[in-house]
Amino acid sequence: MLSKLKKSPILKWFLRIFLGLFVLFILFFTSIYLGMWGEIPSKQELSELQQNKATQILSNDGKLIGKFYIFDRQPIQFEDLPKSLIEALIATEDVRFYEHNGIDNRSLARVFFKTILLQDESSGGGSTITLQLAKNIYGRKDYGALGIVVNKFQEGIMAKRIENIYSKEDILTLYFNTVPFSDNTYGIESASMKFFGKHVKDLAVEEAAVLVGMLKASHRYNPRIFPERSRLRRDVVLTQMEKYGYLTEKEKEKYIAKDLVLNYKNYSNKKGLAPYFREQIRKDLSNVLDTIKNKDGENYNIYRDGLIVHTTLDYKLQSVAEASMREHMANLQQQHEDSYGSRAPWLTNDAILKDAIQRSKAYKNLKEDGLSETEIMQELQKKKQMELFEYNGTVTRQASTIDSIKHYLKFLNSGLLSVDPKDGAVKAWVGGVDFRYFQYDHVSQSKRQVGSTFKPIVYTTAIDNGIEPCTYYSGRAVTYKDGWKPTNATSEEEDEDLNYSMKYALSHSMNTIAVKVLLDAGIPNVVEKAHQMGIESDLPEVPSIALGTAELNMKELTQAYTSFVNSGRPSTPYYITKIEDGAGNLLAEFKPSKTKEPAYSEETREIMVNMMQATVDEGTATRLRYTYGLNNDIAGKTGTTQNNKDGWFVGVTPNLVTVTWVGSDDHRIGFRNTRIGQGANSALPIFGKMMQKMNADEYFSSITSARFKQPSSEVAELLDCEPTKEDGFLKKLFGSKKDEPAEIDMDQPVKEEKQKKKKGFFSRLFGGKKKDN
Known part of the structure; x- marks a missing residue:
């Protein structure tokens, strides 16, 4: 039987086929093993x-x-x-x-x-x-x-x-x-x-x-x-x-x-x-790693080399800052839209809308494709399913590109920067309301007019140059050369017959007096002092800088304010401490900037902190006390720019300086009115909410429980004066608006009265030195 099977042609064919397939399999496997189908990593590579x-x-x-x-x-x-x-x-x-x-x-x-x-x-x-x-x-x-x-x-x-x-x-x-x-x-x-x-x-x-x-x-x-x-x-x-x-x-x-x-x-x-x-x-x-080589002499790659970057950011504070910003901005946005109603500029201002359309990526792409203006507009008006940002959650709906542009034009934006004033370590950084839809960073990229937040620099210069904080200035508006006449938020009639101490004028952000203080201090001196305090931008030597018409970056404004709680020395914000490779080997280390020379005296610093505390206790920032119930030691300054374009607040505590800004990305769209747009309403609440959350968490006690050092007895005496003072009897009797000059030469300093509450009867009666109003 076995001999018959061996002679069977079927078996022979089966064996031949099997042998052939086996040989083909061996050849096929060998070709794979030898890399003929693609190189296989060697043991060396795998190791x-x-x-x-x-x-x-x-x-x-x-x-x-x-x-x-x-x-x-x-x-x-x-x-x-x-x-x-x-x-x-x-x-x-x-x-x-x-x-x-x-x-x-x-x-x-x-x-x-x-x-x-x-x-x-x-x-x-x-x-x-x-x-x-x-x-x-x-x-x-x-x-x-x-x-x-x-x-x-x-x-x-x-x-x-x-x-x-x-x-x-x-x-x-x-x-x-x-x-x-x-x-x-x-x-x-x-x-x-x-x-x-x-x-x-x-x-x-x-x-x-x-x-x-x-x-x-x-x-x-x-x-x-x-x-x-x-x-x-x-x-x-x-x-x-x-x-x-x-x-x-x-x-x-x-x-x-x-x-x-x-x-x-x-x-x-x-x-x-x-x-x-x-x-x-x-x-x-990207810039730092260009200067560092790995063991193979190549640059490190942030996307593949597993580096570890240590920063100064406080995780909890950043979370609190973002939550506070979002809570407030959702409410403020609604106020903003309601105030305009159907007359909103993002809906009715053809020039703003046209410019926004032409700056859009969609318009530029269609333009590059050679489409005519009519064809471009037809394409941009086509509806499609689109995801749009809203504070209560993104919405998906049928909308055209033009609908989307109008939608995003309406939104206000915000920025926040918190630093440790002792060394400039950044603790919180909020560049905008939502990075997915607004990628322009208002901390590092934006320059805006800073409004009245510049006034403390003016007053610091004046006091450091010998003008006492109890110097009184008339609140009366003055017309300067070229017809410029700064006024206050309150009515002119209410202010014109009173004289105000510098402390009161700063805490209540009186524009009329800020310009007079600037001229007394000297514009070049103020510009020089601003640079000493950390302002890096060029400043125009014009009287309007007293009202914050200069455009500054949020980081340099923050830097200037750190000097008020750092012995007069500005601290440069920094945020990377070291970079390590994946194994923990140090590649680069960063320290705070070297300590600068004090920009002003310790006496000036104490006076300014006291004056800015008055802003919170009795001035433009009092809602921190009565609305947000904050009992912390806080100095601060509100700021509102021309035509309500920008709102600012700077909150200063002994261990943290925070700057907040709110405004529209399009400079041509401001707040509808000062009630909504003033810094006390637009920017201050972010700080207020943030401090409320910090007060509720023991983690932040080193910040929230910190207290300002009491001013020296000499400084206390310099600050010991009534906030306001009426003109003397003879001044009232013989003074008149008609005597007031139509213009004041801005090259000449404004001579104002220095008067304390403890002066004698005749001084009060005759009003002391003559004032130029």
Whole structure:
């Protein structure tokens, strides 16, 4: 019988076919092994695995603020992996992980017979953790019809090499550092931080099961999008852990009974905490890293080299600042829109709208494509589904590009900068209301008129030059050369017969007196003092700078105010302390700027702090007391610019200086009236709300409980005078508006009366020195 089979032509043909297929298989495998289908990483290359790693931005207490990455990945060590996470992975993906050498032959046999021959899809796959690691690192290429076979063989070869190079612990670490999750997230640490807001070492068992469950199909089991589906998959993982002895049945049931609770943290450059600050960090890093070389002599890359950037930002304060800004701006925006009604400039001003349209990216693209003006406008008026920003949540609706431009023209914007006055360390940075839709940073990029927040610089110069704080100035408006006549917010009739101390005039932000003080101090002296205090922009030597017509950057204004609580020395804002590589090696370190010389005397500083405290206690910023109930030691200054274009507030406490600004991105659109647009209503509430939240949290006690040092007895005496004083009897009797000059030469100083409340009767009667009003 056997001899007949050997002579059988059918058997001969079968053997020949089998031998031929075997030879073809060997040749095919050899061609893959030799790299003819694509180079396979050598053992040397595999031993030096280097994956793109996200650069981390950390707050001053080490909390993650954000990341820069191509793929969101943060590497970790094996010691950081909780036991339950490893057990969940092995029970679900590769139960014989510790027994095979990269390829699980038993699993492959099961897949061949059950899945392929018997079509039993429940039998599972044959891919091991090591095979998945090879795929995660090098991906798969398209080789046409044979692609899946070629890729599988390549991964098998790599898996064998990986097992020969690395220990099982190393393989698990590499796997968890490279495995992809939902939302463009790579690596278990990034996934843990994104979905649960905690480091992987702190994951609970049921949370670890959620993340492992996502590996089967990262989008399908995304807990953010499909929570119920993700929970069911989590329960499968927990059941597998019980099946293979990692959990008892009681433990499994306990974890299955728990709700799926996320603490989602999106570290997108346009979302999350401090997006404007992070964008500034990105810009600065590009410049800094150009000067630093790695061990290979190449520049570091912020998107792939896993750098660690330590900053001065206070995570909690930044959160409080952003929340305060958003709460207030939502309310102010409604006031703004209601005040204009149907006559809003973003709806009715053709010049503003036309200019906004022509500056839009959509218009410029169509123009470059050669379309005529008529064709461009037709395209821009076409409706489409569009996502639009609103404070109560983004809305999606049918709108044209022109509708969108009108929509965004109506929005006010805001900026906030808080620094430690002792060294300039930035503690909070809010560049706008929402980085996704308004990417212009009003902290670092914007220059606006600063209004009355410039007045303390004027008064500082005057006092430092010997003008006493109890010098009295008439509140009467004066016409200067070229017909310029600054007035106060109150009526001229109410002010004209009174004389005001400098303290009262500053705290009540009297424009008429600010200009007179400027001229007495000398415009060149004020400009010089401003530069000594940290103002870097060029200042026009004109009387209107007393009212803040100069356009300044928020950082330089903040710098100037730090001098009031830093012994007269301005502190330059800084925000990066050091940069490290992924292993913690120091690459660059940054210190506060060297201490500058005092810009003015200690006596002047004490006087100015006292005068700005009066702004809060009895002047234009009193709503901090009666509306927000703040009892903290606060000095400050409100500011409102011409035609209500900008609102400002500077809040000064012993350990924190905060500047807030509110206005429209389009300079031509201001507030409808001063009631809404004044700094006390538009910008001050952001600071007020922020301080309220800080007062409620013991964490901020070093700021909220700080007290200003009491002024010396000499300074107290200099400040000891009545806020207002009427003209003397003879002045009232013989003085007249007719005697007032039509113009005052701005090159000549204004001689004002220096008078204290403790002067004698005849001094009060005759009014002392003659005044030019």
